[in-house]
Amino acid sequence: MRRKNNKSISRLFEEIIETLYVTGKKIRLRKVRISDAQAEYTWRTDLELVRLDAATLLATPFAHFLLDYGTTLRFISNRHRFAVETLDGKHIGNCMYYNINDTSNEAEIGIMIGDRDYWEKGYGTDAVTALVNYVFRRTDIKRIHLKTLDWNLRAQQCFKKCGFKPYGRLNRDGYTFMLMELYRKQRIDQPKESSRFSSEVA
Numbered sequence: 281m282r283r284k285n286n287k288s289i290s291r292l293f294e295e296i297i298e299t300l301y302v303t304g305k306k307i308r309l310r311k312v313r314i315s316d317a318q319a320e321y322t323w324r325t326d327l328e329l330v331r332l333d334a335a336t337l338l339a340t341p342f343a344h345f346l347l348d349y350g351t352t353l354r355f356i357s358n359r360h361r362f363a364v365e366t367l368d369g370k371h372i373g374n375c376m377y378y379n380i381n382d383t384s385n386e387a388e389i390g391i392m393i394g395d396r397d398y399w400e401k402g403y404g405t406d407a408v409t410a411l412v413n414y415v416f417r418r419t420d421i422k423r424i425h426l427k428t429l430d431w432n433l434r435a436q437q438c439f440k441k442c443g444f445k446p447y448g449r450l451n452r453d454g455y456t457f458m459l460m461e462l463y464r465k466q467r468i469d470q471p472k473e474s475s476r477f478s479s480e481v482a
Contacts, residue, residue, distance in 0.1 A: 325338045
């Protein structure tokens with residue numbers, strides 16, 4: 281009987297994690313699901329989006345991509361990925377924090393709003409704000425950094441609105457990136473944002 285109870289408690293914890301939302305003013309972040317694969321495949325085979333992400337255009341058939349996607353979701357890694365949804369539940373992009381350094385308490389973030397209908401309307405800024413608030417409030421990370429293409433002024437403006445400041449440049453694989461950073465102390469000193477954490481059922 282005790283073993284059965286332990287199993288139930290473990291399953292309950294998993295269900296709470298599955299339905300965790302980080303809610304901003306315009307968006308909410310949730311755990312990535314297998315049902316997100318189609319949208320992500322569409323975005324990763326879009327030449328303009330791939331160019332903005334300094335990535336390689338995906339040439340894999342969807343069936344193979346789906347298999348790899350499902351495998352990735354089943355394994356814990358150093359990448360904490362979230363789907364970006366509108367408040368009414370439409371999946372419009374993805375974000376994550378990764379490259380976590382437990383010694384220096386640092387992590388890198390990345391974001392893509394793949395649905396063009398939500399560009400330049402504050403959704404990206406709200407998603408970054410919600411992710412930053414989550415990382416600083418729920419982890420021991422003291423510094424968040426990122427890289428964005430030096431010509432991507434729209435992205436740089438978004439990150440600046442969220443408190444990030446440039447600190448250098450990086451040349452890699454034929455691209456030039458602007459490096460930006462944000463410290464926990466800087467964020468704590470700012471007025472509190474409205475991001476909320478909840479375990480609503482999707």
